[in-house]
Amino acid sequence: MSAAPVDREPLRAHFTALIGGRRELLPTDDASLVDEGILDSFGLAELVTLVEQAYGVKVPDKDLSLATFDSIDKIAAYVAARR
Amino acid sequence: MDLISLRAALFVAAAVVLVALPWPGPGRRLLLLAANLSFLWAFDPLAPAIFLAVSLLGWFAARRAAAGASVGELILLGAPLLLPLFLPKLPGLGGGGAAADAEAAGASGVSNVVGARMAMFIGASYFTLRAMHVVLDARRHRRLHLGLFDFLVYNSFFPMTVAGPIERADHFALSYERLGRATREDWAAGLTRIFQGLLKKVVLGGIALAWAAPITGFGTGPFSASSSGQAWLALYAITLYAYFDFAGYSDMSIGVARLMGLRLAENFDNPYLRPSIAEFWRGWHLSLSFWIRDYLFLPMCGRTASALRPHAAALGSMTLCGLWHAPNPGWVLWGLLHGAGLSVHQAWTVWLRKRFALKKKLAASIPVRVVATALTFHFVALTWVFVAIDPWRLAPSVRYLGVLFGLN
Numbered sequence: 187m188s189a190a191p192v193d194r195e196p197l198r199a200h201f202t203a204l205i206g207g208r209r210e211l212l213p214t215d216d217a218s219l220v221d222e223g224i225l226d227s228f229g230l231a232e233l234v235t236l237v238e239q240a241y242g243v244k245v246p247d248k249d250l251s252l253a254t255f256d257s258i259d260k261i262a263a264y265v266a267a268r269r
Numbered sequence: 270m271d272l273i274s275l276r277a278a279l280f281v282a283a284a285v286v287l288v289a290l291p292w293p294g295p296g297r298r299l300l301l302l303a304a305n306l307s308f309l310w311a312f313d314p315l316a317p318a319i320f321l322a323v324s325l326l327g328w329f330a331a332r333r334a335a336a337g338a339s340v341g342e343l344i345l346l347g348a349p350l351l352l353p354l355f356l357p358k359l360p361g362l363g364g365g366g367a368a369a370d371a372e373a374a375g376a377s378g379v380s381n382v383v384g385a386r387m388a389m390f391i392g393a394s395y396f397t398l399r400a401m402h403v404v405l406d407a408r409r410h411r412r413l414h415l416g417l418f419d420f421l422v423y424n425s426f427f428p429m430t431v432a433g434p435i436e437r438a439d440h441f442a443l444s445y446e447r448l449g450r451a452t453r454e455d456w457a458a459g460l461t462r463i464f465q466g467l468l469k470k471v472v473l474g475g476i477a478l479a480w481a482a483p484i485t486g487f488g489t490g491p492f493s494a495s496s497s498g499q500a501w502l503a504l505y506a507i508t509l510y511a512y513f514d515f516a517g518y519s520d521m522s523i524g525v526a527r528l529m530g531l532r533l534a535e536n537f538d539n540p541y542l543r544p545s546i547a548e549f550w551r552g553w554h555l556s557l558s559f560w561i562r563d564y565l566f567l568p569m570c571g572r573t574a575s576a577l578r579p580h581a582a583a584l585g586s587m588t589l590c591g592l593w594h595a596p597n598p599g600w601v602l603w604g605l606l607h608g609a610g611l612s613v614h615q616a617w618t619v620w621l622r623k624r625f626a627l628k629k630k631l632a633a634s635i636p637v638r639v640v641a642t643a644l645t646f647h648f649v650a651l652t653w654v655f656v657a658i659d660p661w662r663l664a665p666s667v668r669y670l671g672v673l674f675g676l677n
Contacts (some may be wrong), residue, residue: 188273203624204619205622205623205625206622206623206624206625211625211626223618223622223632224622226547226615226618227566227579228568228579228580228583228615228618229579230567230570231567231571231572231573231578231579232573232576235572235573235574236574238572246409247409247568248409248410249569250563251563265418266431
């Protein structure tokens with residue numbers, strides 16, 4: 187039995203809000219959010235809080251890195267693995 | 270020991286050759302540890318004892334951390350590690366102000382930027398941060414990357430003693446198996462880096478230092494800056510000197526390690542050609558920058574939806590970074606200014622990000638990048654003023670700023 191897919195909408199909504207609500211400008215799920223200038227160290231704490239609250243997973247300190255959360259695909263894969 | 274001397278060169282050559290010999294069992298690592306401790310001893314006979322005390326305590330704390338010890342226990346165990354970071358830099362204990370700094374480092378004024386730390390207490394700032402990294406890393410990952418003996422070799426590794434880098438244990442462990450087994454490619458790369466380091470540190474750094482006399486001797490020396498143009502020229506010179514001296518040393522560290530088959534992480538990546546202060550810290554003293562981000566900034570941010578908390582964390586972590594350099598007003602203000610710079614840059618980034626199309630357009634514009642790079646360079650240069658003259662007193666730095674902007 188495969189695990190339920192991760193709903194990416196909360197992530198897309200979060201990043202869309204960061205870029206002024208312009209959903210059409212949001213890069214694809216596999217694009218690097220760091221390279222696109224949407225995610226940086228300052229935004230990591232807020233993103234981790236969202237991930238923990240929206241998906242009910244605990245993010246340990248060792249996973250606190252931009253590399254872990256660098257794209258919507260990577261975040262979804264991380265959430266799926268932590269569930 | 271003077272790092273740029275025949276004695277130091279002979280030491281490095283002997284260590285590289287001896288480590289490359291076919292030693293049985295742990296002989297090679299034992300020899301390297303002996304060389305490392307000798308190197309410490311050559312600077313200060315007390316240094317090996319302090320190193321061993323810090324490292325053994327750090328190792329014990331790391332083992333407890335890996336075993337899941339409580340935060341309270343780790344704070345109790347780790348608190349003494351802070352002593353070597355600050356005590357030697359206080360007046361009367363080796364850090365007695367600019368005059369003492371200059372005398373200790375054998376150069377005047379500019380020693381406050383880079384040199385004095387080395388002479389004050391050789392390597393303590395670095396081997397202590399490496400020990401703390403191992404403790405914090407063990408707590409996060411519940412594992413140790415090196416056994417006790419290899420941890421001592423790593424933490425005392427002589428090319429990293431004087432000015433880092435604060436190499437991570439996990440990265441060090443990646444090439445540790447190749448110790449003493451340098452290939453021809455390693456030799457070519459290592460010697461090239463050593464040459465590049467000497468060129469930066471001795472030639473370019475020496476030229477920049479000579480041009481920096483109006484700031485290093487400001488108010489005291491015969492070449493004290495008296496005009497705005499002269500002051501700006503000296504400021505550019507001291508800014509370049511800080512880079513050439515420090516990056517040159519890092520090149521030599523990486524090069525010497527490579528001659529022994531080891532690959533240290535890069536520590537500089539064109540920091541003065543970066544278009545923002547955040548980018549500057551992705552190119553300047555990378556091992557310290559990552560240490561601050563991972564062990565101070567991100568934990569200070571915690572889990573929060575507050576937009577303000579990361580700004581407070583930037584100010585707090587960079588102020589601690591200044592304190593790490595030396596507990597005096599100049600370095601604290603230097604840290605605060607960098608923290609404030611990061612905070613203001615972030616506010617600008619958030620504003621611009623909400624205008625995402627404009628952000629992408631600006632990012633792609635070469636003229637905008639040139640102007641941003643020039644602004645960042647000048648911001649960083651101006652922060653050097655507070656540590657280049659006399660970091661124990663802010664008044665001369667403020668007077669220098671007055672000369673810079675024609676307000677004297």
